[in-house]
Amino acid sequence: MSLMIGNIKIDGNLVLGPMAGVTDLPFRLLCKEQGADLIYTEMVSAKGIQYNNKNTEKLLEVAEGERPVSLQLFGSDPYIMSETAKRIEDKNFDILDINMGCPVPKVVNNGEGSGLMKNPKLVGEIVHAVSSAIKKPLTVKIRKGFTESTTNAVEIAKIAEANGAAAVAVHGRTREQYYSGEADWKIIKAVKEAVSIPVIGNGDVITPESATALINETGCDAVMIARGARGNPWIFSQIKEYYQTGKIPKKPTPQEAVDMMLRHARMSIDYKGEYTGIREMRKHIAWYTTGYPLAAKLRNRVNEIESIEQLQELLFEYLKSIG
Known part of the structure; x- marks a missing residue:
């Protein structure tokens, strides 16, 4: 096409x-x-x-x-x-x-x-x-x-x-x-x-x-x-x-979503610096997590993150919480 x-x-x-x-x-x-x-x-x-x-x-x-x-x-x-x-x-x-x-x-x-x-x-x-x-x-x-x-x-x-x-x-x-x-x-x-x-x-x-x-x-x-x-x-x-x-593909797993978020965050930081890159990622993470279990709780906390380490920690904690 x-x-x-x-x-x-x-x-x-x-x-x-x-x-x-x-x-x-x-x-x-x-x-x-x-x-x-x-x-x-x-x-x-x-x-x-x-x-x-x-x-x-x-x-x-x-x-x-x-x-x-x-x-x-x-x-x-x-x-x-x-x-x-x-x-x-x-x-x-x-x-x-x-x-x-x-x-x-x-x-x-x-x-x-x-x-x-x-x-x-x-x-x-x-x-x-x-x-x-x-x-x-x-x-x-x-x-x-x-x-x-x-x-x-x-x-x-x-x-x-x-x-x-x-x-x-x-x-x-x-x-x-x-x-x-x-x-x-x-x-x-x-x-x-x-x-x-x-x-x-x-x-x-x-x-x-x-x-x-x-x-x-x-x-x-x-x-x-x-x-x-x-x-x-x-x-x-x-x-x-x-x-x-002709088959409807499955939604990415929470692990796949977390991997994509972290990759996106690192690219954003490389391109814009950590201060801007991590803050701009906050809205993206709210979108990425829509429809996943316990996502509302994660979104409430994401506005506090200021570094890639904090984001990584938060997302790994999230994965543990949903088992």
């Missing part, structure tokens, strides 16, 4: 979606190992790059082992977006993506992220300016619409295609919904039927069965998994196993 986005061949149809504060380099590498075929970075501010923001620079780092990678930019000024795209094109990524889906108020209130879906004319100008400025393929990630009554994913996808986009990812929720309620897969199907470029479906893929159902119901070319991968990088290998065997 390979996929072509512009001139980039993706050897499969499973995509790790962009999540601010989650899809950093260590997590992306773990998902790649588990079978993610295309990896998106956290979204990066075009203005932040223009102003040489130090934190922004870190977000542009891509490891050779995680490619192919889609680097996601956000912004609302066609000139700044195109100039930034030109400036970073020689970085180690394969595809450039424009974020038109982020629902966060501070982004939307600047007319960026999903705020762009209220302005189809500007969408066309941005996509045209950026696609004309670079040789790498350009894609866009959109939502169903800004509100239910202004659903316009089909219109925006057509505009993106007409202005040079090589693929479009569609999240089946409106901005109004944020991440609540159910994703509307019918809108993904409608977009797929309206454009000739690849369509990546996104929303409510949390199991191998839901990944298969999304493809069957919408005809989309690839499946994007975002929140379903939090604390569960195994989801990619599980989906592939389900594709091949």
Whole structure:
């Protein structure tokens, strides 16, 4: 089930979606190992790059082992977006993506992220300016619409295609919904039927069965998994196993989960230093332990850990407590 986005061949149809504060380099590498075929970075501010923001620079780092990678930019000024795209094109990524889906108020209130879906004319100008400025393929990630009554994913996808986009990812929720309620897969199907470029479906893929159902119901070319991968990088290998065997894979054992948490923590510390790395791991551990016995007790204590030794001790204690 390979996929072509512009001139980039993706050897499969499973995509790790962009999540601010989650899809950093260590997590992306773990998902790649588990079978993610295309990896998106956290979204990066075009203005932040223009102003040489130090934190922004870190977000542009891509490891050779995680490619192919889609680097996601956000912004609302066609000139700044195109100039930034030109400036970073020689970085180690394969595809450039424009974020038109982020629902966060501070982004939307600047007319960026999903705020762009209220302005189809500007969408066309941005996509045209950026696609004309670079040789790498350009894609866009959109939502169903800004509100239910202004659903316009089909219109925006057509505009993106007409202005040079090589693929479009569609999240089946409106901005109004944020991440609540159910994703509307019918809108993904409608977009797929309206454009000739690849369509990546996104929303409510949390199991191998839901990944298969999304493809069957919408005809989309690839499946994007975002929140379903939090604390569960195994989801990619599980989906592939389900594709091949038709059997639902078993949940990783507590020991396997602990091994993955410790590996993730060490990678995070190597990349960001112990102070930041271990603190950022706290939320990941809360996600990793969901659904395991006595996990609530573990999550209460995880916010106190400040070193890899403390984390190791806590997790080994946890394994003993569940026998």
